Amino acid sequence: MHKKDTSQGAQRLRLQRWATGFCTQLIGLLLYLFGQWLGVINTPAWVTWQLAISLIACCGLCLYLLLSQKNLRFSDPGLTELQILLGILWSSQFYFFLPTLRGEVLAVFLPFLFFGAYYFNHWQYARVSLFAFAINAAAVGVSSYLYGNADLRLELYRLVLFAALLTAISIIGSRLSAVRRALRRSQRELEQSNQRIRQQSQLDELTHTFNRRHLDEQLNVLQQKFALHNQVFSVVMLDLDHFKQINDQHGHLVGDDVLKQFAAFVKRHLRESDSASNLSSLARFGGEEFVLLLPKTTEEQALQCANRLLEALQQGALSIEPNTLELSFSAGVAQIESNEAAEQLLLRADLALYQAKQQGRQRCIAASSLTCKA
Ligand SMILES: Nc1nc2c(ncn2[C@@H]2O[C@H](COP(=O)(O)OP(=O)(O)OP(=O)(O)O)[C@@H](O)[C@H]2O)c(=O)[nH]1
Numbered sequence: 001m002h003k004k005d006t007s008q009g010a011q012r013l014r015l016q017r018w019a020t021g022f023c024t025q026l027i028g029l030l031l032y033l034f035g036q037w038l039g040v041i042n043t044p045a046w047v048t049w050q051l052a053i054s055l056i057a058c059c060g061l062c063l064y065l066l067l068s069q070k071n072l073r074f075s076d077p078g079l080t081e082l083q084i085l086l087g088i089l090w091s092s093q094f095y096f097f098l099p100t101l102r103g104e105v106l107a108v109f110l111p112f113l114f115f116g117a118y119y120f121n122h123w124q125y126a127r128v129s130l131f132a133f134a135i136n137a138a139a140v141g142v143s144s145y146l147y148g149n150a151d152l153r154l155e156l157y158r159l160v161l162f163a164a165l166l167t168a169i170s171i172i173g174s175r176l177s178a179v180r181r182a183l184r185r186s187q188r189e190l191e192q193s194n195q196r197i198r199q200q201s202q203l204d205e206l207t208h209t210f211n212r213r214h215l216d217e218q219l220n221v222l223q224q225k226f227a228l229h230n231q232v233f234s235v236v237m238l239d240l241d242h243f244k245q246i247n248d249q250h251g252h253l254v255g256d257d258v259l260k261q262f263a264a265f266v267k268r269h270l271r272e273s274d275s276a277s278n279l280s281s282l283a284r285f286g287g288e289e290f291v292l293l294l295p296k297t298t299e300e301q302a303l304q305c306a307n308r309l310l311e312a313l314q315q316g317a318l319s320i321e322p323n324t325l326e327l328s329f330s331a332g333v334a335q336i337e338s339n340e341a342a343e344q345l346l347l348r349a350d351l352a353l354y355q356a357k358q359q360g361r362q363r364c365i366a367a368s369s370l371t372c373k374a
Pocket residue numbers: 206239240241242243244245247251252253254255256259286287288357361
């Protein structure tokens with residue numbers, strides 16, 4: 001069973017379909033009035049009123065259900081079957097009141113049945129067709145009984161033609177709706193795989209952090225915000241200390257695992273810390289080097305954030321097998337400056353990182369402290 005689509009877009013489509021149905025019936029009524037005006041149709045005035053009021057009642061009921069969203073309680077929230085049944089019931093009045101024009105009136109039924117062409121399965125079509133056939137047969141029967149105005153052989157012939165027409169429409173209609181369903185299914189699958197591809201193209205395969213390409217895109221977005229709205233941001237360049245030794249002593253697979261777990265630790269830690277860091281994103285810059293993007297964050301705040309991370313790591317917040325592993329990182333922190341290119345910002349963070357390594361690792365250094373000293 002499909003999940004009901006309760007989105008505004010789906011409701012808008014349902015209302016559009018309702019409007020199509022309403023217009024079809026309105027055209028039927030206008031044609032009837034035109035016939036009266038021409039003098040081809042001679043029915044009493046109350047018949048016209050009955051046709052108009054019953055049209056408003058049938059269409060009004062469906063419109064009310066749609067606007068009040070009560071349609072969402074139905075198994076078919078599009079109300080397709082209900083609208084078709086009401087439409088058939090309404091137009092059977094023409095069959096009843098216009099015995100000399102029954103052949104022509106049959107044509108009025110066709111749009112109602114095609115209305116369901118994209119939505120019905122063959123069972124629904126069979127049900128609706130049977131209803132249309134029964135209601136027309138009843139209209140002929142009652143009208144003949146009351147007014148004795150029918151040529152029964154001609155009426156029988158018309159009903160047989162009608163049944164043949166209904167069968168043909170049912171077959172074509174249910175085929176069309178099967179094609180539509182298959183198209184919808186493949187469209188959904190296509191959308192899902194596009195989304196997967198989009199996500200994968202942004203992610204680093206090993207650590208599931210963002211990749212270089214996405215980092216560059218994000219940097220450009222933040223830089224635009226800085227240029228237009230003076231919204232500052234900072235970057236932290238993190239590099240694991242003595243990572244080569246882990247690879248050498250425990251093997252490349254353990255090294256991979258350390259990278260994965262370290263990335264997960266940073267993301268988890270940032271999620272759990274202050275709200276400014278919650279907007280952050282982590283990208284793998286290459287090898288055992290990561291870049292943390294911190295929107296709306298000054299260099300001072302970014303430095304505090306990096307120091308908190310380092311402290312948590314040193315206190316054993318990350319337990320990796322074998323548990324003899326002692327993990328730490330060095331970091332360089334930099335805040336965007338006026339008219340600075342993204343590459344320049346990363347370069348300053350990298351220089352600060354280099355200094356952190358030079359000064360014995362396990363530390364975070366702000367880029368501004370280097371320029372101050374220079
Ligand atoms: N397991 C694993 N190792 C990687 C990956 N990418 C790079 N490396 C390794 O990371 C190591 C980085 O070594 P170095 O650049 O000397 O850095 P380091 O040993 O961390 O030393 P410092 O940065 O100076 O503290 C190299 O041995 C690379 O082979 C990866 O995806 N998986």
